[in-house]
Amino acid sequence: MHNACIRTAFGPHPQVTQAFWSCSCSGHYSHAFFTSASLQAFEPNAPAFPSPSAPRRRVVVAMSGGVDSSVAAALLKQDGHDVIGVTLQLYDHGEATRRKGSCCAGQDIHDARRVADHLGIPHYVLDYEQRFRTAVMQSFADSYLAGETPIPCVGCNSQIKFKELLETALELGADCLATGHYIARRDLNGVPQLCRAADTARDQSYFLFATTRAQLARLCFPLGSMHKSEVRAFAVKFALPVADKPDSQDICFVPTGRYTDVIERLKPGAIESGLIVHVDGRVLGRHEGIVNFTVGQRRGLKIAATEPLFVVRLDAADNRVIVGPREHLLKTELVLRHVNWLGDPPAPRREATSSLEEGQSMEIFVRIRSSQAPRSATLLLASDGGALVELHGGEYGVAAGQACVFYEDAADQARVLGGGWIAQARGTADRETLRENRENREKRETPCGLPSIGIGDAPSTLTSALTCTETSTSSRELISGR
């Protein structure tokens, strides 16, 4: 019976026994299945485990039903580890599309089970729908309604896979959790480091910046040193049932391709039409909800002008989409919140610091979107966990809610230092607007300075960025993510 299987794998545990699960222990694994060639090919890329001295480990593999995690499981099994496949049921597409029997999640779970069967490893399905809905989908909808542009994959990794699933795996006796992410873990002097994947085109470090050091210590990424073509080749060599399965793309919980459908379902009636306003003040048209837009977006505005217009800002308070020419998208300064550090952060600014001391700023490399090479920047860390990033040369189309990920250098396999969520992006055009606004009301209001985060005699560009904000929200609040 299945309960016996679960006890064999994990021992009794309330989280598992209460979860919806299935098991596929019937398959028989044959060591002859793996050739010596594949073994040799894998060994140089062997993942770093929490304790390399103990070669055989119990590893839970998060199996999505796709090629990558399937190959990860196969490689670990080949390496002689005690591999347990786990697939998370995160959403129900049947419910989402209101059609019975059309459940892509179900198909993926089925695929994962077939792979586990093929490999002869136990496989369990855990029902994480409720926590996924709360931790990922709800905040996804909230973020869009607040005029931001969320990255649900980051929260799914840090809050679901590397938190809930990892905790469950550890409690159940596993030594570590493995995934099919294209990300490398390298241990330096016994300290695990997160590094960009060897396949820079597939590198997923952008989506993993929120991983904590404690999580990383228990994570394993078998694909970090491989290229996608190698992974596909292994899938064929292992004769995995998913060897020819297309790569997944887009947001996993958006079955229709329109993410606004999900928002409408989670927050009925929250999407409202409003005005499209040019940065010069002209009302140019109407929109069917700010959730349909993101900063930097050009298509879909349905406004014929003499030049291309881009979404410059989303005003959630007034339900307005602010549009303008491309130059208004150039941003040079990012205010970050909830910064996570995997490397060593610079010394934070202390309050009442009278001058900028050496070491308080840090020259780093950052990415503000997943498909981009790291570019140079200067980082200032606030004492309250926020940070300010000065982008050398600026960047177009930076949206609040996106991530800014820190790298040690621009090398292909650079170390990931950490990252934060973009709370606000500012550029030259914003500073001009700020100055005009300030001049218009200087007789009525006093400037909102920021002595509390110890700016002191910071470089002028950074000082000006933190001197005043366009809205009533102070920079201190923004920098701390309030």
Added chain:
RNA sequence: UGGGGCGUCGCCAAGCGGUAAGGCAACGGAUUUUGAUUCCGUCAUUCGGAGGUUCGAUCCCUCCCGCCCCAG
């Protein structure tokens, strides 16, 4: 009602006698394990309508329709 001007793709707009540029928008595709951007492709057998001149008219002429400005 007189006088003047203008009507070219959904919007803007070039062409002013030789067989319809371009921009914007839209649509399709490529790219992409977030949203975008970007790139590629498609998009007026026809120039407000009807006649006329001409080998040939969006371009010249006549009338009609519509809009704008000025004057009553």
